[in-house]
Every structure is written in structure tokens, then in C-alpha cells.
Amino acid sequence: xxxxxxxAFAALLFACFDSYDPPEDTDDTTILLNxxxxxxxxxxxxxxxxxxFVDELIxxxxxxxxxxxxxxxxxxxxxxxxxxxxxxxSNSNGGNIKVWCSPNQYKEITFEEPVFPATAGVYKxxxxxxxxxxxxxxxxxxKFDATDTLDKQCNISAFYxxxxxxxxxxxxxxxxxxxxxxxxxxxxxxxxRAEERARADSIAQAVADSIAxAVADSIxxxxxxxxxGSDQENEDGDSITVSQDVADLAESVADCIRDAYLxxxxxxxxxxxx
Amino acid sequence: MxxxxxxVFILECTALALLCACADIDSSTQTYSERCHxxxxxxxxxxxxxxxxxxxxxxxxxSDGYLFSLAVTDRNNYLDELCQKQLNTxxxxxxxxxxxxxxxxxxxxxxxxxxxxxHEIVEAxxxxxxxxxxxxxxxxxxRIVEKVGGKDSVYFGPDSLYFDEMEINGVTYKDVAVSYGxxxxxxxRKSSVESDAKLYYQTKKGILKIEMEDGSHIAINEKEDx
Numbered sequence: 001x002x003x004x005x006x007x008a009f010a011a012l013l014f015a016c017f018d019s020y021d022p023p024e025d026t027d028d029t030t031i032l033l034n035x036x037x038x039x040x041x042x043x044x045x046x047x048x049x050x051x052x053f054v055d056e057l058i059x060x061x062x063x064x065x066x067x068x069x070x071x072x073x074x075x076x077x078x079x080x081x082x083x084x085x086x087x088x089x090s091n092s093n094g095g096n097i098k099v100w101c102s103p104n105q106y107k108e109i110t111f112e113e114p115v116f117p118a119t120a121g122v123y124k125x126x127x128x129x130x131x132x133x134x135x136x137x138x139x140x141x142x143k144f145d146a147t148d149t150l151d152k153q154c155n156i157s158a159f160y161x162x163x164x165x166x167x168x169x170x171x172x173x174x175x176x177x178x179x180x181x182x183x184x185x186x187x188x189x190x191x192x193r194a195e196e197r198a199r200a201d202s203i204a205q206a207v208a209d210s211i212a213x214a215v216a217d218s219i220x221x222x223x224x225x226x227x228x229g230s231d232q233e234n235e236d237g238d239s240i241t242v243s244q245d246v247a248d249l250a251e252s253v254a255d256c257i258r259d260a261y262l263x264x265x266x267x268x269x270x271x272x273x274x
Numbered sequence: 275m276x277x278x279x280x281x282v283f284i285l286e287c288t289a290l291a292l293l294c295a296c297a298d299i300d301s302s303t304q305t306y307s308e309r310c311h312x313x314x315x316x317x318x319x320x321x322x323x324x325x326x327x328x329x330x331x332x333x334x335x336x337s338d339g340y341l342f343s344l345a346v347t348d349r350n351n352y353l354d355e356l357c358q359k360q361l362n363t364x365x366x367x368x369x370x371x372x373x374x375x376x377x378x379x380x381x382x383x384x385x386x387x388x389x390x391x392x393h394e395i396v397e398a399x400x401x402x403x404x405x406x407x408x409x410x411x412x413x414x415x416x417r418i419v420e421k422v423g424g425k426d427s428v429y430f431g432p433d434s435l436y437f438d439e440m441e442i443n444g445v446t447y448k449d450v451a452v453s454y455g456x457x458x459x460x461x462x463r464k465s466s467v468e469s470d471a472k473l474y475y476q477t478k479k480g481i482l483k484i485e486m487e488d489g490s491h492i493a494i495n496e497k498e499d500x
Contacts, residue, residue: 052338053370056488058402060460078457079401079486081366081373103347103364103373152347155366155373174368186488193337193489 028116028127029095032088033069035140035163037061045075046186047082047170047178054189055080055178059166075167081155082170082178086142097125099144101154109153116142122149131160133169133179138162208261212254219250313382314353316361319409320378321351323396324480326363332480334367335443335495342367344374344481357382365481372492374481375399398473400484403455404466405473410436410451440474442482444497450476457487 039045041061048054059075073086083102089095097118098108111118116127124145131141140163147157160169168180223246315321331343348364361378377397396407413436440450455471458464474483483493 051340053336053340054488077371077401079403079488079490081371081401083373103366103375155368155371170371172369172371176369178371190489196337197489 028114028118029088029090029097031127031140032097032142032163033063033065033071033090037166038164039166043166044183045166046181046183047167048181048185048189049176049178052189053178054181054186055082056186057082057167061166073161073166084156084159084167084170086161099123099125101146101156101159103155104153107153122146124148128160131162131168133160134181136180138165138168138180140164141168204262208258211261212258215257216250216254219253220246314351314359316351316359316378316380319394319411319477320361320380320396322477323376323407323475324363325478326365326376326480332365333495334492336370337489337491337493340370341495342370342372344372353382370492372400376480398453398481400455400471400473402458403469403471403486404458405453405455405471407453407473407475408451410449410476413451414449440482442474442493443495445494447476447479447482450474450482 039059039061043059045057045059046054047057056078057075058078059073061071061073063069063071069090071086071088074084076083081102083105085098085100085105087098087100087108089098095113097111097114099111100106100108109120109123111120111123111125114125116125118125124143126143126145128141128143130137130139138160142161142163143158144161145158146154155173156170157173157175158169158171159167162168165180170178172178220242224242326346326349328346328349330346332345333341333343335341344365344367346363347366348362350363351359351361354360359378359380359382363376365374365376366372375398377399378395379397394409394412398405398407435452437450437452438448440447451474453473453475455469455473456466457469457471458466470485470487472483472485473481474485475481479494481494483491485491
């Protein structure tokens with residue numbers, strides 16, 4: 001009886017261990033971890049649409065190649081809401097890929113033991129051999145797809161992560177594509193904006209000067225006296241004298257109006273009174 | 275014996291009276307959690323800022339010509355586990371892809387009026403930039419007023435933090451303040467530096483305009499087309 005009991009116990013133990021199948025690192029996870037990266041740990045990239053918008057983003061990566069290799073990649077825009085993270089781990093408990101995105105950076109989307117195409121609920125990870133972006137071809141692309149979801153976890157519908165290059169494309173929720181562009185595109189945009197601003201400022205300055213001058217002239221006109229023997233003459237040949245006080249007042253009011261106009265303050269305009 | 279009992283009784287009463295008198299002092303040593311109360315509601319400038327309600331949309335225009343709307347996608351007022359009142363608001367647009375977070379974090383009690391005043395801030399995060407939005411009225415009261423020609427004249431110049439009026443996309447806004455942003459230098463947002471980014475705002479409409487360091491800006495666009 002005792003032997004039978006021990007035999008049953010041993011059989012039970014064997015069954016339990018035999019059915020235990022520890023998760024393994026998938027080959028797809030390994031591809032991500034082993035990909036040779038062209039970008040340095042912290043670098044700046046640029047994304048642009050087909051019209052005028054150009055975005056400057058900072059991408060950073062850290063990784064380990066020890067027995068349990070891992071990769072942390074993140075990219076954040078300086079001004080827009082693009083904020084994406086990718087975390088690939090491989091350890092004795094199995095590999096997984098975690099994705100997070102703005103505005104829910106602290107709520108990860110986890111793909112356990114991913115085999116591409118992988119799914120996590122409504123989210124997908126799809127592998128592409130290559131992708132044409134503008135005039136460049138990028139290889140070994142991982143596409144994160146959040147298109148088929150009404151979930152508001154991400155403020156984008158997709159991103160394309162190049163295993164050698166980092167993010168190469170982002171797609172907004174309404175389908176607008178932001179593609180990787182060289183730094184020169186961003187620099188051109190800075191130059192264009194500076195020129196537009198200078199043009200707008202000069203127009204505003206010219207209008208302000210014109211208004212100020214018109215007010216100054218009207219003040220002088222209203223305060224001039226006719227005297228004989230002076231330098232200036234009116235159309236009837238009589239002399240016109242402008243006293244220094246009137247000239248100073250006109251200039252002061254003109255300056256006040258010019259400053260108020262350029263600052264866009266209507267109440268300051270009303271303070272420029274005689 | 276009777277006299278002794280009377281003395282003891284008087285002594286006990288005196289001790290009790292002293293104890294009651296010192297009770298106020300004892301109450302001032304209440305712990306933080308004892309002083310915490312469960313009213314999470316944030317009031318005043320911080321609650322009124324922008325009049326943002328979930329589902330509201332505000333029209334904006336990018337300097338590169340894009341017309342878009344910022345939608346209030348989240349508005350949450352609660353008391354956290356540290357007994358702090360929190361009011362978090364999120365404004366988002368589909369394209370350009372913007373996510374602006376506004377956060378208010380106040381203790382549920384203040385030690386004095388100065389302590390209260392320094393907490394009356396709305397923090398705005400826009401990309402890698404963060405702005406501290408002080409009540410515009412505080413800037414108004416801090417302006418330098420000088421006598422010019424016998425009359426009070428308000429000094430304002432390039433460094434002014436307050437404008438009586440400002441026109442933005444054809445609409446005039448009153449009591450406008452400006453905040454200069456700090457810029458995070460790393461992903462963990464542990465260190466920040468000064469930046470040239472500026473955020474113009476008022477209590478009623480909230481964020482009016484954000485000028486970015488790349489020369490672009492987004493601005494509220496409320497003027498109706500003719």
C-alpha cells in the first residue's frame with residue numbers, strides 16, 4: 001500500500017513537471033534585440049508631413065546584451081504629442097514586447113512571446129522587410145498598429161520602427177502620415193518661419209509708423225501759428241511756426257501710439273492723449 | 275480629613291483646567307493625516323482656468339496654416355493617497371498631434387495665506403515644455419506703475435508678464451498673462467532648462483497662444499468667418 005502510494009505520488013510529480021513548458025524567447029524578439037542599430041543612444045530625428053509641418057524628436061535607446069538581453073527605446077517630440085516607448089525583454093520567464101504611447105505613458109500594451117504578426121487585444125505588431133519613406137528605404141521594420149480600436153490609449157494610429165534606424169513614420173489618428181526627413185528640411189522650415197515673421201513685423205512696423213506720423217501731423221496742424229519772417233510758408237505765402245513744445249508733444253504721442261499699436265493693446269492706445 | 279479631601283478636589287479641578295487649557299496646543303500637533311479631509315474639490319482660479327469641460331472643443335490655428343481643434347478629453351478632480359487635491363485636464367488634437375496636460379496639485383489644507391498663494395498655479399505640459407501659469411491677477415498687481423506727466427502710467431515692455439488686452443486672430447482678449455517655459459532635456463524629465471517658448475493665457479479662455487522655439491506657434495482661433 002505504501003509502495004503504491006509512493007508510486008502514485010511519483011507519477012503525479014512527473015506529470016506536473018512534464019506538463020510544465022517554460023516560455024522561450026521567440027526568434028522575433030531576438031531579431032529586435034540583435035538588430036544592429038545605426039543610431040546612437042540619444043539622437044535627434046525629424047518627421048514631416050507633405051505640407052509644411054515639421055517635428056523635431058529626441059530618440060533614446062539603452063540595451064543590454066547579457067544572458068537576459070533587453071532593449072528600451074523611446075522617442076519624444078519637442079512640441080507635438082508624439083511620445084512612444086518600446087521595451088523588448090528576453091529572460092528565463094519568456095520574452096515580450098511592451099509598447100506605450102501618449103497620453104497614457106504609464107499604461108503598457110504587452111505582447112507576450114510575440115510571433116509576428118503578433119496581437120495584444122486590438123493592437124498588432126507586424127514585421128515588414130522594408131519600407132519606402134520619401135527617397136529612402138528602411139529595412140526590418142516593426143509596425144505597431146492601433147487602427148482598429150476606439151480605445152483612446154494612444155494619440156496615434158500607427159508607428160513604424162526601423163530596427164536599425166529608429167522611428168521612420170508615425171500616422172495620426174485621422175490618417176496623416178509624418179515621415180522621416182533629413183535635418184535640412186527642419187532647418188528650411190526654421191528659415192521660412194523666420195522670414196515670415198520678419199515680413200509680418202515689418203508690415204506691422206510700417207502701419208504703426210504711418211498711423212503715428214498721421215497723428216503727429218494732425219497735432220502739429222492743429223497747433224501751428226502764422227508769423228512773419230519764419231522759414232516755412234503756407235500756400236498763401238504766410239509763414240508757419242511750429243513751437244518746440246508742440247513738436248515734442250506730437251513726437252511723444254506718435255511714439256506712444258506706435259508702441260501701443262505694435263503691442264496690440266487697445267487700452268494703451270487710449271492712454272496716448274494730449 | 276474632610277479638609278484634606280477638599281484640597282485634593284481643588285487640586286484635581288486645577289489640574290483638569292490646566293489640561294483643558296493646553297488642549298488647543300495639543301490640537302496644533304495634529305498629524306498630517308488627521309488634518310486631511312475628504313473634500314477634493316478645487317476652487318477659484320485653478321478650477322475656473324479655461325472653463326474646460328470634458329467634450330468641449332476649442333478652435334486653434336497653427337502658424338503654418340493648419341486649422342484644428344483642441345478637445346478636452348479628460349477632466350478629473352480627486353483626492354490622492356497623500357491627501358492632495360488633484361485636478362488634471364487633457365487637451366488633444368488629432369492633427370497636428372498635440373496632447374496638452376494641465377495639472378493642479380494642492381494640499382487639502384494650508385498653513386497660512388502665503389502657503390496658499392504659492393500653490394495657486396496651473397502647470398501646463400506641452401511636448402518637452404512645461405509652463406507654470408500663475409493667476410493673471412497676481413501679475414496685474416505686480417506691475418510697476420510710474421507717474422508720467424502727472425498721471426499714472428503702467429510700465430510694460432518686452433519683459434512684461436501681463437497685458438490689459440491682446441488681439442489674437444482677430445479677437446481681443448483681456449487680462450492676458452504670459453509664462454516662459456522650461457524645457458526638459460531628457461526622457462525622464464528630471465532636469466530642465468530655461469527656454470524661449472512662451473504661453474499666453476487668461477483665466478476665462480485658458481490657453482490662448484503658445485510660441486515655440488522653432489518659430490512656430492499655435493493660437494486660439496475664435497473669429498467667425500465673414
